[in-house]
Amino acid sequence: MMTQVEAINGVIFDLDGTLVSSELDFSLIKAQIGCPCEQDLLDFIAQLPSAYMREEAMNIVHQHELLDAQHATILPGVSEAIAQLDAKKIPMAIVTRNFDKAAAIKLQNNPLPISTVLTRSDAPAKPDPSALNAIATLWDISPANILYVGDYLYDIQAAHNANMRACLYAPDIAPAYADQADYILHNFYELVGLVESYSKKVALC
Template sequence: MNMHQSLIAGVIFDLDGTLMSSELDFTLIKAQLGCPTELDLLSFIAQLPSPYMREEAMNIVHQHELIDAQHATLLPGVAQAIRQLKEQAIPMAIVTRNYNRAAALKLKNNPLPIQTVLTRSDAPAKPDPSALNAIATLWGIDQQHILYVGDYLYDIQAAHNANMRACLYAPSETPTYASQADYILKHFSELPELINQLSETQHQSLTSQSIV
């Protein structure tokens, strides 16, 4: 096992607000659908009383997501950090609450060397850990050696629900729930260094154990 594999052997990313910009106005979408502001939008739609209502509501959400996808751009430092991780041969994947067409459009307009992308069209939405667990199985990597990077509470919860470590990307203000994350990232350029530091710390601890 080489040094980089000793602790973080794979990284999974959120998409919106983490790798790419998003201008989705959830307050507006909730208002259009009559969803109370404190409720999760997808949970609200799921409990609507008829299939027709659920489909109509989801169509409205899809329209917003596709418009947002057309304007999305990579966030600062993302391309370089992903390239560094790729050079280190660290497996990478994306898990997003977005739906498949919107996510595909964002990645078509802003290509990244990440092949594995799971959306809410593929698995239950975060904080459900199903998509994260599926990727760990695909990679054959123990969950505790995978880092999940996202910008919201659901990302932290999904990571911990999957027994992975949670890295919160918080470039501006630090939210109250940041304390629940294992690591906090202020700028994307810090990510490769964080992974290297964790791997070196683990390597040193393994070395010291073998000496004893």
């Protein structure tokens, strides 16, 4: 039986923990705003009963994100991989749960040849697929031909919700949910080879 494997014609990246370092302490942030450990932070804030409470909670999150942005550094292998993909004219974008100012600082301090950046200020946060879908439309590329690379469960879920392939970046021990990803990247230097292996539609037996 022959199965058609779709080419990878575009790559979308998560930001924190994927392209740049992040030291955000979500346990501390949740404790400061009263969010239960097991609940998603942004969902909790959205459900707070008053606009004032939502604003105050989000201000705390922003303070942590802006502080983290000042210290973010580009992760090993990222610059080289991005440069190689850029040389091959592979469209690239970033979708992050960061807010716009923090993401802008991180990318200003760690320049990459990626101009399309969507944050939670632009579209609903992952695992909602809206931002990923918007980029597929912008590029006029089928979601099946786009790879999403991230380091967390929400990245896998967002990719699959957008009908894209999910690549989990797991440089250390792979998490329990790693088996939900289509690919696992242990080293960023492996990314170019992965994309190249699907540069043409390949028929597999």
